[in-house]
Amino acid sequence: MHSVVAALVGLAGGVCVLLTVVSAVKTVVVPRASPVLITRVVFVAMRGLFAAVLWRSRDFRSKDRVMALYAPFSLLMLPVVWLVLVxxxxxxxxxxxxxxxxxxxxxxxxxSLLTLGFRPPTDTITALLTFSEAVIGLGLLALLVSYLPSIYASYSRRELMVTALDSQAGSPPSAAELLEREARIDGIGELDTFWQEWARWFADIAETHTSTPSLVYFRSPQPDRSWVTAAGAVLDAAALVASTLDAPKQPSADLCIRSGYLALRNIGDFFVMPYDPDPAPDDPISITRAEYDAVCLRIAEAGGRLKPDRDQSWRDFAGWRVNYDAVLLRFASLCMAAPALWSSDRAVPFSRAPVTRRRARSRL
Incomplete structure (x- = not known):
């Protein structure tokens, strides 16, 4: 009976080590979004600890300073948890x-794990276990060391575009301010390169933020910036150009919208965000007609030319916005983004509610 108990304990230990190694490999090595229980538990537990600290913070900047530490601390806790489990x-x-x-x-x-060597093995089997544990311990630390430069390279690429948007869309960014400024310099018809650059940016975050989901939580260096609000401002601006502004057709703006909502949905799938993958153009959105008209007035006063049929323009705009509205607002909540027009100012509380995935309708 005693030997059976010992065998079961040894088997449980081996399973624990195996699951830990698989978790580390999926988190660090596998180049795709792979839900990992240990990683998820660590990030959720750390989120709870940071939430307990946040209740003392009254203004957004204080909360931002606290949450700026969340992703780095959670990431550095992973190897600690891995080593404890090993x-x-x-x-x-x-x-x-x-x-x-x-x-x-x-x-x-x-x-054995820390390769201190103050406990020499007593037999061959124990020696093999000692050597294997030392290799796993060093391997886990090596994985993390190689993982960090990749994370910060992706983060730097993301934030370069977010920072550059300041000069065009303000801080926090908004589609209204972006198009106002372009209208004043008669540049709305010259945004083709802008849409192409942001389409590539969306493609980049679709890859990096699914293969390395912790990047979602890394905050911008400045409190008023966020990758979420930047994405919302660019998508709304492209939707306004495609639907409302009386300017030459810009196919790159349409492609930018598609690239954007597909990126947000792909990342959202990892977090099991609920959204309708095949929305109807007349489905409700979070923006009211009055808000839309107010932005149109701002653009017109800055010199922008609007299409004469405002009702049809509104329907076209809503038909674009419905593709990314739900996911954008949930990311704004998940990431505690700075208040920004038409995105984080109406953030939807984040919740996981799996829905049936169907092929999304394309308006292109």
Whole structure:
């Protein structure tokens, strides 16, 4: 009976180590969005700790300073949790091989993982366990060391465009301010390169923020900036150009919208965000007709030419916005983005509610 218990304990320890290694590989090495229980638990637990601190913060800037530490701290907690689980798993394995009592097995495991060598193995099997644990410990740390430069390279590319948007769309950014400024310099018809650059940006975040989902939580260097509000401002501006402004047709603006809402949906799928993948053009959106008309008035006063049929323009705009409205607002809540027009100023509380995925309707 005792040997059966020892075998079961050893098996449980081996499973714990295996699951930990698989978790680390999926988190760091596998280049696609792979839900990982250990990683999710760490980030959710850290979010709870930071939420407990946030209740003392009254203004947004104080909250931003606190949340700026959330993603880095959560990321650095991952290897700590991995190493703790490996130590626990190998402690069970050493105990099952006769290293008794439990404190002795723990010391044997800790000595092996940290390659301290103050607990020499007593036989060949124990030596093999010692060597394997040392290799796993070094491997996990090496994975993290190689992981960090990749994360910050992706973060730097993302934030370069977010920062550049300041000069055109303000801080926090808005489609109204972007098109106002372009109208004043008669530049609305010259935005083709702008839409192409942002279409590539959306494609980039679709890849990096699904293969490395922790990037979603990394905040911009300035409190008034956010990748979420930048995405919303660009998409709304493109939707206004495609639907409302009386300017030469800009196919790149339409493609930018498609690239944007597909990127947001792809990232949202990892977080199990609810949205309708095939919305009807007349489905409700979070923006009211009065808000739309107010932005149109701002653009017209700045010199922008609007299409004469405002009712049809509104229907066209809503038909574009409905493709990204729900996901954008949930990301604004998830990331606690700075208040910005038509995005984080009406953020929808984040919740996971899986829905049936169908092929999205394309208006192109």
């Amino acid at each position: 130590v626990g798993g190998y402690t069970a394995a050493f105990w099952s091989l006769g290293v008794r009592p439990w404190p002795e097995a723990f010391l044997e495991s800790g000595s």
